[in-house]
Amino acid sequence: MAILTLRGATKRYGAVTAVDHVSFEARPGRILGMLGPNGAGKTSAIRMIADITAPDEGEVLLDGHPVGPWSQKVMGYLPEERGLYRKLKVGEQLLFLAALKGIPRAKAKEKVHYWAQRFGLEQWLVRKTQELSKGMQQKVQFIAAVLPEPRFLILDEPFSGLDPINSELLREIIFELKSAGRTILFASHRMEQVEQLCDDICLIARGKVLIHGGLREVKRSYGRNTLFLDFEGDGAFLAPFLRAGRIEVKSRDARGAELRLLDTRVPRAILDAMISQQVNFYRYELAEPSLTEIFISEVGES
Amino acid sequence: MSATLIIARSEFLRRVKSKGFIITTLLAPLALIGFGAVIVVITFVSVDAIESDLRTIGVVDETGFVLDRILADGNAEHTLIAAEAETAREETLAGRYDAYVVIGAGVVTGEEPVRYFAAKGGGFGIADDLRYLIRDAVRKYRMEQASITQETLDIIYTNVDLQSVMLGTEGEEAGSSLAYGGVGAIMGFMIYITMLLYGTTVMQGVMEEKQTRIVEVIVSSARPFSLLMGKVLGIGAMGLTQLATWAVMIFAVTTFGGMIFGLFMDPASLGLEASASTEDILAAAEITLPSIHFSVFIWFVLYFAGGYLLYAGLFAAAGSMVEQQQDAQTVLLPLLMPIIVSIVFISPVLQSPNSTLAVVLSLIPFTAPVPMVVRLAVTDIPLWEVLLSYGLLVAGFVGTIWVSSRxxxxxxxxxxxxxxxxxxxxxxxxx
Incomplete structure (x- = not known):
């Protein structure tokens, strides 16, 4: 049974329908990636899930019950547009936010120290927020979201503004939370992150769900129609295939190219061409399409 | 603990512990005293400045006696020089006189004005000085002509005094209504200042939460109404703390200040025995502090609370509508109008506290707090009127908070x- 269910959820702002009869679900203990271009309705959908706004139509259920003040207590939320009180000390800030979630003060203190230690922020707890770097503030905001040990956690662009070391630490912690049985909604427009982290995806554009399902199943449904090539030289051997309309170049960089295959026999023909023309190549990988490709083709078509 | 209380508590503690709050609370009364001192100093300095502004004036005296009398009295501080009508003009234009006056023969009978000529318009101060000097000389001359002596004149000009007495159930109290007016004005002004001050504090708080975007995190844990009310109540509690501190300070100054003052007064200089009590000394020195009924202070706190609640919600709503500091002015203006109206009318309300204007202003919730507190301090108001006014104020703030929260x-x-x-x-x- 799904932990989170949206059924025909709709949100209108004046004449604009930000979320248009959206239905999807999040399965327990899994990470659901929510993708969509800017202005697709991600934030509006998340606000309904977090019970910040109410849907005009349809319903949002957590554990089968409509969301409300009760669900806010068991949900953690890291918004994309986030901030902290500038003049408040980091520790007090976290204790205040924990108190709002109904966590007893003694227990909250314990957790604040645990998480501050995980993120190397202990000595910063007594400092004012405005003295922290942007990256450190990001970590404080993340702590605020996980502090109530939420069963359901919403992370909207959690990696933005983090350096690679802290990104890695965050990734580690997200997997930890997942193995502890937490369900996570991960919203992003960074496809490679979604691909690395998520079990399920939900692609939203113009307020509607375009694709929803397990990441592997979704990718498999598109077939192995992509060829990744890393090679030396100018790639002149590809020219005849392009002219014949048998391939499309999806992307091209200094190392090689990502090709879309338009006929089933072309992978073999390209391999033959490279060998006969003595092209040095390091990668020849027949693959499912990347999420980016699926995203572009779906959003472009709709 | 409910979310509203958690937020109120956090707001209150955060603000009361801040340096800004402690400094304002302790220094505002000092600043007020300092401000008063500056006004006194400026007043004396400007008097000095006028006195040192002495000029040379040509006097064309066609009456033949006015200038002589002025010079004989020795009251003139400016240098007055007898001049001829033909030359005075040239002398003045040449800069040897700062100005000149022509006292025509008709001045004595009031048929013609004294004419004052100055190259650069001169100042009102000099023209006024001359007018008084000439007027006194001419009046004395007229009195002599009518055979009125200085003694007769002194009898006519003997002052008539008026002493106001407050009637009360506990007896009469001789004191000046000026003192009551002063207390009323101060209380009214306090309500006005604090409503504005704490109202804008609420607005700033809302704007900060919106600007930093922390509001999104908070409303994922609490209802917006809880956040609004928590903020309003927390800042209100801070305001009451500040007012209470000031009240204690004022009480200390009026109680112990008098005693200290009494210690430095020499009883003998007031015609009292050396063993005279402080009260006697203060009474003899004619220092009377108006005794304000305790209930007035209770109403003061109630009207402060009501007025604050009425406006605080609206200030919060205004703050929620803007992101930038510079946009705040436009949404603030409609809010400030009624507050300004209530302070503009403080003087007429003091003059006639039971006029229709005063009654109407103190019944309208948006303007009620200031005039009502002023009236409570200076006059007796029927209880039903106070209760009606307060009832309307309560209905008013329930309404504004509902509107604001939406x-x-x-x-x-x-x-x-x-x-x-x-x-x-x-x-x-x-x-």
């Missing part, structure tokens, strides 16, 4: 554009 909950989540009053009305109707 605007607020939409406004805090609205980014990227400045909301207009039209938007606010739409949010109010549709949420």
């Amino acid at each position: 605007i607020y909950r939409v406004g805090i989540l609205m980014y990227g554009k400045k909301a207009s009053l039209k938007d606010a009305v739409r949010w109010l109707r549709h949420g």
